[in-house]
Amino acid sequence: MPKVSEIQPEPYLIGIGDTISIHVWRNPELSQSIVVRPDGYISMPLMGDVKADGKEPEALASEISVALGEYIRTPEVTVMVTNPSSKEFRNRVRITGQVATPQSVSFQPGMTVLDLVLMAGGVTDFAADDRAVMHRKVDGEYKSYRLDLEAMITDGDMSTNYALQPGDVISVPRKQLFRGEL
Structure with a gap:
């Protein structure tokens, strides 16, 4: 990453x-x-x-x-x-996948990954929250950054609580049986 x-x-x-x-x-x-x-x-x-x-x-x-x-x-x-x-739509941040309410919200300076997760109502029981990813457009192409929402929410580890930028998209995948997550 x-x-x-x-x-x-x-x-x-x-x-x-x-x-x-x-x-x-x-x-x-x-x-x-x-x-x-x-x-x-x-x-x-x-x-x-x-x-x-x-x-x-x-x-x-x-x-x-x-x-x-x-x-x-x-x-x-x-x-x-x-x-x-x-x-209006260029200056939004989005969160999708295994969160209570996936959404697109207006970007506010100072917003972090955790702010957006909390605005979405937190992660669901089926979220592979240690494999969440933030997608950010840099120099015209999207780059992906790994997020550990599990460490952030349960342990208070803020090492991946990045400051958001307009256009960022956070994806929270579903747990998978073959990975031993269920």
Whole structure:
């Protein structure tokens, strides 16, 4: 099993369905709160359609500022993401297999493997909890990391209580007769 990698948070990119707030200092008539359309664009007064999908908020603010510079003197533009709905499923963690209630939950910074197991109601009597695995996407491909939930839950051994990252999936397999687990 590979060593658990800690990924650095990537800069937020605006996505389709996100609600963004655009504030143009001293120009309230140009300020607005708007949802990014399915085609990835927003409509701005004086500018028309502007592509927002795939851009960092600061980059979009800079682009709007340059374009508005043709109409107003030294525009100061701020873009804030007020509802990041495009990332809802990308920023989830999941637990499947032999747990009381398999689920997909919103990732929260600081979440650990044990937190997710407890949220799922713990492992079932048929869980091979010493063979649980966490799957994490690293550099575009999934890597698997062994978890010993049995040691964690019964002995308090937190050596595999890894910090979770968005997109992590924990699989808890079923005990097997040929392994002598039943």
